Amino acid sequence: GAGVSQSPSNKVTEKGKDVELRCDPISGHTALYWYRQSLGQGLEFLIYFQGNSAPDKSGLPSDRFSAERTGGSVSTLTIQRTQQEDSAVYLCASSLTSGANNEQFFGPGTRLTVL
């Protein structure tokens, strides 16, 4: 597939459990972004990777959230001890580089529901 893929597409979990969300960027894209869209809210930035390093983690809402990227490709967003307010659609995007003139391509998102 040529686009950004995310898995799972839907995840329902119980409060207190840990979840892992996966993003496969477009092949060759060095920059990868995680965003969140809560119900009725706009999109908000979580974290950005250039290669395997994360120069900007400013959007992570708490220390329960972490992300990693290995091999400059796949990224995993982990939420520990999930809370109901974590329920949202988590979107991943990638771009060729992190340069300002590079378009970001979005994945279909993972809808997380915390019961």
Add this chain to the structure above:
Amino acid sequence: KNEVEQSPQNLTAQEGEFITINCSYSVGISALHWLQQHPGGGIVSLFMLSSGKKKHGRLIATINIQEKHSSLHITASHPRDSAVYICATRRGAQKLVFGQGTRLTINP
């Protein structure tokens, strides 16, 4: 006040009408994006611009850097244009800052 403000929040129009969605931002930016989000949730990038005007089919995006304002226009609107349109700004090389979105409904 949000860094990126869109208006209107909701817009309903009849098929064929000319549509304008506005976006104002409060800080200097390197680029502005217009995104489209359909009811299924998928986001598609429509335009990325840093000056002037871009056109793609029936869609036109303009930006005025001095006034910190951008507009998205849709000519000859169609029900399939119904979606949420999101303006997002980019400062430097990294993250996007999003407006709240404009929900557009085009009735046949």
